[in-house]
Amino acid sequence: ALRGEKNxxxxxxxxxxxxxxxxxxxxxxxxxxxxxxxxTEIQDTFKKIIDFYC
Known part of the structure:
Protein backbone atom coordinates (compact mmCIF):
# COMPACT_ATOMS: atom_id res chain seq x y z
CA ALA A 1 0.00 0.00 0.00
CA LEU A 2 1.15 3.53 -0.67
CA ARG A 3 1.97 5.48 2.45
CA GLY A 4 2.35 9.01 1.15
CA GLU A 5 5.27 11.39 1.00
CA LYS A 6 5.38 12.29 4.69
CA ASN A 7 5.46 8.68 5.88
CA THR A 40 12.31 19.38 -1.96
CA GLU A 41 14.52 20.04 1.08
CA ILE A 42 15.85 16.48 0.92
CA GLN A 43 16.71 16.88 -2.77
CA ASP A 44 18.46 20.20 -2.03
CA THR A 45 20.48 18.52 0.71
CA PHE A 46 21.49 15.72 -1.66
CA LYS A 47 22.68 18.35 -4.16
CA LYS A 48 24.78 19.98 -1.41
CA ILE A 49 26.24 16.57 -0.52
CA ILE A 50 27.19 15.94 -4.16
CA ASP A 51 28.77 19.39 -4.46
CA PHE A 52 30.73 18.89 -1.23
CA TYR A 53 32.07 15.40 -1.94
CA CYS A 54 32.51 15.45 -5.74
Whole structure:
Protein backbone atom coordinates (compact mmCIF):
# COMPACT_ATOMS: atom_id res chain seq x y z
CA ALA A 1 0.00 0.00 0.00
CA LEU A 2 1.15 3.53 -0.67
CA ARG A 3 1.97 5.48 2.45
CA GLY A 4 2.35 9.01 1.15
CA GLU A 5 5.27 11.39 1.00
CA LYS A 6 5.38 12.29 4.69
CA ASN A 7 5.46 8.68 5.88
CA UNK A 8 8.04 7.79 3.24
CA UNK A 9 10.30 10.57 4.49
CA UNK A 10 10.01 9.30 8.06
CA UNK A 11 10.77 5.74 6.92
CA UNK A 12 13.88 6.83 5.01
CA UNK A 13 15.32 8.88 7.88
CA UNK A 14 16.55 5.80 9.69
CA UNK A 15 18.51 4.66 6.62
CA UNK A 16 20.47 7.82 5.81
CA UNK A 17 23.24 7.35 8.36
CA UNK A 18 23.97 3.86 7.04
CA UNK A 19 24.10 5.02 3.42
CA UNK A 20 26.71 7.66 4.15
CA UNK A 21 28.66 5.91 6.90
CA UNK A 22 32.35 6.71 6.87
CA UNK A 23 32.16 10.02 5.01
CA UNK A 24 34.20 12.71 6.72
CA UNK A 25 32.39 15.81 7.98
CA UNK A 26 28.97 14.36 7.17
CA UNK A 27 27.25 15.27 10.44
CA UNK A 28 25.72 18.61 9.28
CA UNK A 29 24.25 16.90 6.22
CA UNK A 30 22.90 14.01 8.30
CA UNK A 31 21.25 16.41 10.72
CA UNK A 32 19.60 18.21 7.80
CA UNK A 33 18.37 14.95 6.29
CA UNK A 34 16.82 13.66 9.51
CA UNK A 35 15.16 16.95 10.43
CA UNK A 36 13.55 17.92 7.12
CA UNK A 37 9.92 17.16 6.39
CA UNK A 38 9.56 17.64 2.64
CA UNK A 39 11.01 16.12 -0.49
CA THR A 40 12.31 19.38 -1.96
CA GLU A 41 14.52 20.04 1.08
CA ILE A 42 15.85 16.48 0.92
CA GLN A 43 16.71 16.88 -2.77
CA ASP A 44 18.46 20.20 -2.03
CA THR A 45 20.48 18.52 0.71
CA PHE A 46 21.49 15.72 -1.66
CA LYS A 47 22.68 18.35 -4.16
CA LYS A 48 24.78 19.98 -1.41
CA ILE A 49 26.24 16.57 -0.52
CA ILE A 50 27.19 15.94 -4.16
CA ASP A 51 28.77 19.39 -4.46
CA PHE A 52 30.73 18.89 -1.23
CA TYR A 53 32.07 15.40 -1.94
CA CYS A 54 32.51 15.45 -5.74
Missing amino acids: AIFEMRKNYSGYFKGLRDFKPFRLQLVSTTNQ
